[in-house]
Amino acid sequence: MSYLAFLGSIELGLIYSVMALGVFISYRTLNTPDLTVDGSFVLGAATAAVLISGGGSPFWAILIAFAAGCAAGCVTALLNTKLRIQPLISSILVMLALYSVNLRVMGGRANIHLMNTPSIYHLFAETALAGFSKLVVAAISMLIILLLLYFFLNTRLGFALRATGDNEVMVRAAGIDSNQMKILGLALANGLVAASGAMIAQYQSYADAGMGVGMVVIGLASVIIGEVIFGVKPLWRRLLAVVLGSILYRLIIAFALGRGMPATDLKLVSAVIVAVALSAGSFKDGLRKQLSRLPYFQKRVLYHD
Amino acid sequence: MIKITGLTKIFDKGTINEKTALDNINLTLAEGEFVTVIGGNGAGKSTLLNCIAGVHPVDAGQIVLNSVDVTEMPEHKRSRWLGRVFQDPALGTAFDMTIEENLAIAYCKNKRRGLQPGLRRHEQQYFREQLALLGLGLENRLKDKVSLLSGGQRQALTVLMATIVQPKLLLLDEHTAALDPLTARKVLALTKQLVAENKLSTLMITHNMKEALEVGSRTIMMHNGKIILDLQGAERAELTVEKLIALFEERSGAYLANDRLLLN
Numbered sequence: 230m231s232y233l234a235f236l237g238s239i240e241l242g243l244i245y246s247v248m249a250l251g252v253f254i255s256y257r258t259l260n261t262p263d264l265t266v267d268g269s270f271v272l273g274a275a276t277a278a279v280l281i282s283g284g285g286s287p288f289w290a291i292l293i294a295f296a297a298g299c300a301a302g303c304v305t306a307l308l309n310t311k312l313r314i315q316p317l318i319s320s321i322l323v324m325l326a327l328y329s330v331n332l333r334v335m336g337g338r339a340n341i342h343l344m345n346t347p348s349i350y351h352l353f354a355e356t357a358l359a360g361f362s363k364l365v366v367a368a369i370s371m372l373i374i375l376l377l378l379y380f381f382l383n384t385r386l387g388f389a390l391r392a393t394g395d396n397e398v399m400v401r402a403a404g405i406d407s408n409q410m411k412i413l414g415l416a417l418a419n420g421l422v423a424a425s426g427a428m429i430a431q432y433q434s435y436a437d438a439g440m441g442v443g444m445v446v447i448g449l450a451s452v453i454i455g456e457v458i459f460g461v462k463p464l465w466r467r468l469l470a471v472v473l474g475s476i477l478y479r480l481i482i483a484f485a486l487g488r489g490m491p492a493t494d495l496k497l498v499s500a501v502i503v504a505v506a507l508s509a510g511s512f513k514d515g516l517r518k519q520l521s522r523l524p525y526f527q528k529r530v531l532y533h534d
Numbered sequence: 535m536i537k538i539t540g541l542t543k544i545f546d547k548g549t550i551n552e553k554t555a556l557d558n559i560n561l562t563l564a565e566g567e568f569v570t571v572i573g574g575n576g577a578g579k580s581t582l583l584n585c586i587a588g589v590h591p592v593d594a595g596q597i598v599l600n601s602v603d604v605t606e607m608p609e610h611k612r613s614r615w616l617g618r619v620f621q622d623p624a625l626g627t628a629f630d631m632t633i634e635e636n637l638a639i640a641y642c643k644n645k646r647r648g649l650q651p652g653l654r655r656h657e658q659q660y661f662r663e664q665l666a667l668l669g670l671g672l673e674n675r676l677k678d679k680v681s682l683l684s685g686g687q688r689q690a691l692t693v694l695m696a697t698i699v700q701p702k703l704l705l706l707d708e709h710t711a712a713l714d715p716l717t718a719r720k721v722l723a724l725t726k727q728l729v730a731e732n733k734l735s736t737l738m739i740t741h742n743m744k745e746a747l748e749v750g751s752r753t754i755m756m757h758n759g760k761i762i763l764d765l766q767g768a769e770r771a772e773l774t775v776e777k778l779i780a781l782f783e784e785r786s787g788a789y790l791a792n793d794r795l796l797l798n
C-alpha cells in the first residue's frame with residue numbers, strides 16, 4: 230500500500246467513524262437495526278453540498294446536516310413508536326423516502342460537485358500542518374464528536390437512553406418514557422450519520438445521490454470489527470473501538486484495492502467482511518450466553534423436582 | 535393508599551380468544567399494608583399487578599393511587615409512585631450497564647433527566663452504603679456489569695432499586711420464584727426488611743401458601759379474575775395451609791389445580 234493510500238484510509242476511517250458512531254447508537258445502544266442510515270448519510274452530504282455551493286459556511290453546513298439527519302431519525306422512530314410499524318420496516322420506509330427527498334434537496338440533480346469552495350479541511354492549509362491538514366481536521370472533528378458523545382452517554386439522559394436498549398420494561402418502571410428515548414436515540418444516531426455525510430462531501434468535493442448505498446453495512450462492519458478486536462468493556466473503550474474499527478475497515482479495503490481488486494467488487498467485500506465479523510461475534514456471544522444460562526436452568530430444574 | 539374499584543380487564547375482546555382476566559375487582563390497601571396474593575395459574579394475579587402498573591389498559595373500573603386517579607395514566611408516569619420487581623430476574627435491570635448506573639437510573643425516578651452527570655460522587659457513596667445493607671458483597675462491585683450477577687443478586691439489586699426512592703406501593707410478582715430455595719429465602723428476608731423499614735404498602739404475589747400466610751398482614755386469593763378470599767387479623771393468624779386449601783376449594787368450587795401451590 231502506498232503512503233498516500235495509507236494516509237487517505239486513515240482520513241476516511243476517521244470521517245466515516247462519525248457515521249459508525251451513529252450506527253453504534255442505533256444498533257448497539259438502542260438495539261434496533263436502523264437502515265435509515267443509507268438515506269440520512271446522503272441527506273447530510275446533499276444538504277452540506279447545497280449549502281456550501283450556495284456560499285454557506287462549511288461548519289454550519291455540518292451542523293445543519295446534523296439537524297436534517299436528526300429529523301430523518303425522528304421520522305423513523307415516530308413510525309415505529311406512534312404507528313407501531315416494526316423498527317426495521319420503519320427505517321426501510323424512511324430510507325426509501327429519503328431517496329426522493331435527497332434528490333429534491335439537490336435540486337433534481339443526481340450529484341453536486343464542489344469546485345473551489347471552502348471546506349473544513351482547509352482550516353490548517355496556511356499553517357505548518359499544511360501537509361496533514363485533512364488528517365488533522367478529520368482527527369479533531371472525530372475527537373470532539375467522540376468526547377461529546379461520551380459525555381452525553383454519561384448524563385442522566387444518556388443513562389436512560391442506554392438502558393432503553395437493554396430493557397424497556399425496567400426503563401418504564403423507572404419512570405422513563407421509552408418511546409421518547411427511542412426517538413432521541415434514532416435522532417442522535419442519524420444526526421451523526423448525516424454529519425459524517427456532510428464531512429465526506431467536503432472531503433471528496435462532491436455529493437452523489439447513490440453515495441449512501443450500503444452505508445449501514447459499513448457502519449456495522451466498523452462497530453463489529455472494533456468489538457471483535459478491541460473488546461466491549463468500559464464505554465469509552467467501546468466508542469474508541471468503533472473509531473479504530475472504522476479505520477481498520479478502510480485499511481482492509483485500501484489493501485484489497487491495492488492488490489488489484491476491482492472497485493466494483495467493493496460492496497461484495499463489505500458484505501463478506503460484515504458476515505465474517507458478525508459470525509465471529511455471535512460465536513463468542515453464543516458461547517458466553519450458553520455458559521451463563523447453565524446455572525440458571527439448573528436451579529429451576531432443582532426447584533421444580 | 536390505593537383504592538381499586540370495579541377493575542375489569544378483558545384480553546382479546548371480541549375474538550374467540552376473549553378472556554376476562556380481571557372481573558370487577560375491588561381492593562383497598564391502607565397505608566403500609568403488606569398483602570400477599572395467591573391463586574392458581576391464570577387466576578389473574580399478574581394481570582392485576584400489571585393493570586395497577588399501567589402495562590395494560592383496563593376495560594372498566596378505577597385505580598386511585600395516593601388520591602390520584604391513575605386509571606388512564608401512561609405506565610412511565612405512574613411509575614413514580616410504584617416500585618416493581620418481576621419474576622424474571624432479567625426484567626428488573628439493564629444488564630449491559632453497571633450496578634451503580636442501574637441504581638442511578640432508579641434513584642432519578644422523580645428527578646428531571648437532562649444533561650446532569652448520570653452519577654455523582656455522593657450518590658456513589660450512598661449506593662455503596664445501601665448495597666452493603668444487602669449483605670451480598672455487591673458494595674465492592676459497583677462498576678461490574680449487571681450481566682455478571684447471578685439471578686439472586688440481580689433480584690436483590692432490583693428490590694433495592696424498587697425501594698431506593700420510596701414508592702407508595704411496591705408490586706412484587708413472584709419475585710423469588712426463579713431462585714433456588716436458599717437464595718429465595720434471602721431475597722424474601724431482604725424484601726421484608728426493606729418493606730418494614732420504609733413502611734411500604736405492598737402487593738406480593740407468591741405461589742408458596744406457607745409464605746403467603748407468614749409474610750405480611752393480609753392475604754387475598756384470586757380465582758378466575760375474582761378475589762375469592764380476603765383474610766386478615768385473627769382469622770388469618772389461625773389459618774394453616776391445609777385449611778387454606780380447603781377454604782379455596784369450598785369458595786371456588788374447583789380443585790386447586792396448581793402443582794406449585796400444592797408442592798409447598
Ligand SMILES: Nc1ncnc2c1ncn2[C@@H]1O[C@H](COP(=O)(O)OP(=O)(O)OP(=O)(O)O)[C@@H](O)[C@H]1O
Binds near residue numbers: 573575579582
Ligand atoms: N398479554 C395477554 N394477552 C392475552 N391474554 C393474557 C395476557 N396476559 C394474561 N392473559 C390471560 O389472562 C389470564 C390471567 O393471566 P395472569 O398472567 O394474570 O395469571 P396469573 O394469576 O399471574 O398466573 P400464574 O400463576 O401462572 O402467573 C390467563 O388466562 C392468561 O392467559
Ligand SMILES: [Mg+2]
Binds near residue numbers: 579580581
Ligand atoms: Mg403470574
